[in-house]
Amino acid sequence: MDASPTLSRAHTTPVRYIDGILCLDGLPLDQVVAGVGTPAYVYSLDAMAANLVRVQQAFAPIGGSVSYSVKANSNQAVLARLAALGAGFDVVSGGELSRVLDVGADPARTSFAGVGKTDEELLLAVRHGVLVNVESADELDALQRTAAAMGRRVRVGLRINPAVTVATLAPMQTGSARAKFGVPTDEARELVDAFVAGRYPDLEPVGVHMHVGSQVPEPGGMVRATEVLLDVLEYGQQAGLAGFRRLDIGGGFPIDHGGESVPGPEEFAAALAPLLRGRDDLELFLEPGRSIAGPAGVLVARVLYRKHRPGRRMLVLDTGMHHFIRPALYRTSVHRILPVREAPSAGPTEVVGPVCESTDTFSEDAQLPDLVPGDLVAFLDAGAYGMVMASNYNTNRRPPEIAVEGGSHRVVRPREEWRDLYASEG
Ligand SMILES: Cc1ncc(COP(=O)(O)O)c(C=O)c1O
The missing domain is CATH 3.20.20.10 (Alanine racemase)
Known part of the structure; x- marks a missing residue:
C-alpha cells in the first residue's frame, strides 16, 4: 500500500492519501460521504482524543487541567468522547451548557x-x-x-x-x-x-x-x-x-x-x-478548542461547475461561506483544499461557493488539478470553527456531520431538510 506522509505535523491529523485517494483514519473519503452526499463534515474522534491527551500530558507536570472549549466543535459525539477522557468543558452560551449537561459531563468541572x-x-x-x-x-x-x-x-x-x-x-x-x-x-x-x-x-x-x-x-x-x-x-x-x-x-x-x-x-x-x-x-x-478539534476534521465538497475567465481557472463548489465561513470572515485561505482523488496540480485555481456574496471565495490560488463537475475536494483543518459557525443563509441546509471512530464511520448529525428550515414560521 502506498501511503504518502501525513499532511500536517504539529497535531494529530488523520488525513493522508492512500493509493491515490484522500483518506481519514484510513477510510477513503469518497466512500465515507457516499451515503449522505456532499457537502459533509467528517471528523476523526480518535484524532481529537489524541490531541486532547497530548495537551493533558503536556500540562500534567505543571498541574494543568483541560477544559475543552465547546465552541470549537460542539457535536454531541465529540463532547461525549472528550468527556470520557476526563475533559472538563468551557461553554459560552446556555445552548452549549445544555449540550454539556446532556452528555453527562460534570457541571462542577464546567466553566461559563x-x-x-x-x-x-x-x-x-x-x-x-x-x-x-x-x-x-x-x-x-x-x-x-x-x-x-x-x-x-x-x-x-x-x-x-x-x-x-x-x-x-x-x-x-x-x-x-x-x-x-x-x-x-x-x-x-x-x-x-x-x-x-x-x-x-x-x-x-x-x-x-x-x-x-x-x-x-x-x-x-x-x-x-x-x-x-x-x-x-x-x-x-x-x-x-x-x-x-x-x-x-x-x-x-x-x-x-x-x-x-x-x-x-x-x-x-x-x-x-x-x-x-x-x-x-x-x-x-x-x-x-482549535488544537483539539481543528486538525481532526475535513469538509468534503463537490465541484459543481467550472468557469472560464481570462487567465484564471475558477471552480464553483456545492459548499460556501454559509457552511465554512472562516476563509471569508478572516480573509484568509490557510485551509488547504485537496482533491480527494490525488493528481498533480494544474496551477492556481480560484475556488468559490454558491452564495450571493463576492466574499464567498475560499481561495484565489488553490493548487488543484484540472477538476471537472462531480469531482470531490476536501478542506483540511475544518474540525474546529466549521460546522459550529455554519448558517442557513439563502435558506440553505447545513451539512451533515460524520464521525469516524475505531475504523468505522457513522452520521452524528443528518443533513437538514429544506422544510425544517421554515416549518415553525408564519
Ligand atoms: C474563553 C475562551 N476560551 C477558549 C477558547 C478556545 O480557543 P482556541 O480554539 O483557539 O483554543 C476561546 C476561543 O475563542 C475562548 O473565547
Whole structure:
C-alpha cells in the first residue's frame, strides 16, 4: 500500500492519501460521504482524543487541567468522547451548557465564559453549580441577584483583560487593551475589594481567567499575560480572599495549516513552568478548542461547475461561506483544499461557493488539478470553527456531520431538510 506522509505535523491529523485517494483514519473519503452526499463534515474522534491527551500530558507536570472549549466543535459525539477522557468543558452560551449537561459531563468541572450572558443563562449556570467567569461589574451584580434569588452559592472567576497583544490575526486577538473581553487589572482589584467588603455575599471568588487569542504563534504573549493574572491573584490573596487560586489561562494553542512550524502544547507548558514553580497552591486550567478539534476534521465538497475567465481557472463548489465561513470572515485561505482523488496540480485555481456574496471565495490560488463537475475536494483543518459557525443563509441546509471512530464511520448529525428550515414560521 502506498501511503504518502501525513499532511500536517504539529497535531494529530488523520488525513493522508492512500493509493491515490484522500483518506481519514484510513477510510477513503469518497466512500465515507457516499451515503449522505456532499457537502459533509467528517471528523476523526480518535484524532481529537489524541490531541486532547497530548495537551493533558503536556500540562500534567505543571498541574494543568483541560477544559475543552465547546465552541470549537460542539457535536454531541465529540463532547461525549472528550468527556470520557476526563475533559472538563468551557461553554459560552446556555445552548452549549445544555449540550454539556446532556452528555453527562460534570457541571462542577464546567466553566461559563462570555461578555454577554443573559439572566436565563446565568440561572441555568447557577442551578447546575457551574463556575461563572464574569466579565464586568454589572454581570457580577446580575449573578449576585440570581444566586440570592435561588439561595445558591456560586463560584466565580474574574476574566481579566491583560492588555497583552499576541501576534495572531487581528480578529482573533482577545487580550489587547482595546478588546471587549474581561476587566482591566485596576478594575479587577476594585472588584476584589468589593468582594472583601461583602458586596457579593452569595458569590465565592475562586480565581482569574483570560483568553488572549486564537492561533497564538508563540508562548511569549501567553506568559506575559499569565504574569498579569498572577499579580491579580496575589492581590486577592493578600486582601484576604481565601480560595482565590484558580488560574485559567484560556485556549489559543496554534495548529499547523500546512508546512509552517508552530509550537506544540509542550512548548507552552515549558514556557509557563517557571512562573508556576513552587506554586502548588494554584489550580491551573487550559481551554483549548482549535488544537483539539481543528486538525481532526475535513469538509468534503463537490465541484459543481467550472468557469472560464481570462487567465484564471475558477471552480464553483456545492459548499460556501454559509457552511465554512472562516476563509471569508478572516480573509484568509490557510485551509488547504485537496482533491480527494490525488493528481498533480494544474496551477492556481480560484475556488468559490454558491452564495450571493463576492466574499464567498475560499481561495484565489488553490493548487488543484484540472477538476471537472462531480469531482470531490476536501478542506483540511475544518474540525474546529466549521460546522459550529455554519448558517442557513439563502435558506440553505447545513451539512451533515460524520464521525469516524475505531475504523468505522457513522452520521452524528443528518443533513437538514429544506422544510425544517421554515416549518415553525408564519
Ligand atoms: C474563553 C475562551 N476560551 C477558549 C477558547 C478556545 O480557543 P482556541 O480554539 O483557539 O483554543 C476561546 C476561543 O475563542 C475562548 O473565547
